[in-house]
Amino acid sequence: MLTDFLQLTVAGLSQGTVYALLAVGLIAVYTVRNVINIAQGDYATLAGFGAIWLVTAGMPLLLAILVAILSVTLVSILVERVIIARVKNMTVLVSLIVTLGVSILLEAAMLILWGPEARSLPKLPGEDLFIGGVSIRSQELWMLGALVVVGGGIVFFYEKTKWGKALRACAEQPVAARIVGISPVMASVVAFGIAGLVGAVAGVVYSPIYLTIWSGGLLLGLKGFVAAVLGGLTSFRAAIVGALLLGMLESYVSAYVASGLRDAVAFFILIAVLIFRTQGLVLTPRQGRA
């Protein structure tokens, strides 16, 4: 029983790392631009397909992954420059509609370019582990590692570096930030760059075990959004914890209750948060950042 529970935990944690990376991207954009990016999950599938395509064309795996991540980061910045930045009166509602359009556009492009079938990247090097009856795939360790390095790096960037603090200043006091010389344009570009980067990293690390399919991004992005909501849409740390909890909860529910309920878990949580606790898992009452 215990080994089963631990096995489910491992599976849930690895699924959770994907949600966590996507949540980091959503929060990065929301805090700076007040934009909810529905296309966040599509960055993941786009990077997955891009890397698969490059590998098929003969590029070494690691190089292909790197190129795919950089390209998707650029795509995200382009989305910001070409579309988001041109919207005059950006409200949350407008952002939802606009980024939904981006999501549909990206999905259609992937369907046309790479076809409707699910595909996977070769797995990254490493031996699968088997500890006390609990199987841990090497790819799952890569996923966890990606979260620690990339997710952790971004938390560090926001909380400890001057650049990161400038971004947060833009979010909290846009006028004051401009007065002291922080460019809101640059802040927005960096935020979207981060969103593209983390989405792409998620996409290339999960592809070997969960496969990449053109239509997969939307649901993944929404799960990431639920995790972001658990972080009150502002706290990276709380969102990452929330994402891992969400992954584990999905795993337990499909094993102990019914596998059909798996995708419902996230939306149950969303509704519960909406009703009872809009600040999500954030512990201290936030100072209003109006």
Next chain:
Amino acid sequence: MKQSRKRILAPLVLVASLAMVLTGCGTSNLGGKKADSGAGNDGPIKIGAVLDITGVGASLGVPEQNTLNMLAKQLKDSGGIDGRQVQLIIEDDQSTEDGAAKATTKLIQGDNVDLVIGASRTGPSVAMRPIAEAAKIPMISIAANAVIVEGSKWVFKTAQNDLVVIQRILDDAKTKGYTKLALIRDATGFGEGVADTITKLGAERGISLVMTEAFEPSATDFTPQMTNVRGSNADAVVIWGITPSAGLAQKAYVQLGVNKPVYQSHGVANAAFFDAAGEAATGAIAPMGRLLVVDQLPKDNPQRDVIEKFKADYSGAFGDQPSSFAGHAYDAWHIAVAAMKKAGTEPAALRDAIEQTKDYVGISGIFTMTADNHSGLDSSALILADAKDGRWNLYKD
């Protein structure tokens, strides 16, 4: 506090409502050229097809679409049927039941097709059935579950019945002395009734079903279900689904280090299974048609020439090898065309001609339809194959 609460609440409500709407809908279909209406008895013959080109059934629908397009072109080049051109109209049902129903209605009402082929999977096929029956238009499904054709006058199908597939699995399990099986099945139409059939047919063989788990064909993580299967005391496990999900399930099962034998259904009779399952595929046993093992068949097998010609045509046109599902589409097309050559396109006469199909040597077997058997295949259409070296091999004929 109050203000920030409001600020967060608004986007939450918006996204929550969007989420509910969006996850249900996909993009509009790709195929489906609008055809001029008005099919008479001397105009072009119209054959409609409803396939899972996008969505969870894409690994089935895409090769089926390729096959039908190829065969339609071959027929066109050879001059059609009795001097009449044959027009093929393919619709994508996006692997959904309502998509299949809509596409069928469009083909029958809008395009006036003379016959409809599809769908790729059981659920959408079952959704198509009442529409074809109400319009009295012959329909040939290329999916598996026997419920598609049971008791129907107008509906036929070309994939082997799941009943005979289960028989083959149980017979093999019996010879190996397995008495307890676990089942993990597709939660859609393809997996309906499989547990009951195993329980019923297993009882005659001293085999019991000790646990059943289900999965959505769009699922990507199977550890929870497979952890439960590991905890059961089954001697072997039956994974009943299509690729890629059934391949991922196999991978998750092997990953847990159970080392018990796995049976798969004919839903994994393609190369995509090996893409999804990787090395974990090795050792799986599945009943299927002879297409994938044709090079290992004895020279005198009557299906050999038909299959080899199809494989050569298909790989010549598309560069890769056809799957069993491509074969189901091939058989549906040829049965339809043969019946049209014999009886024309008057629906009742066409239906009768399909029902009289006899000893047609196809890709999935040798078909003989009767009034009681609209599937046309018996267990001789199946072989057992085992997965090794990244392909299916002849295990037992």
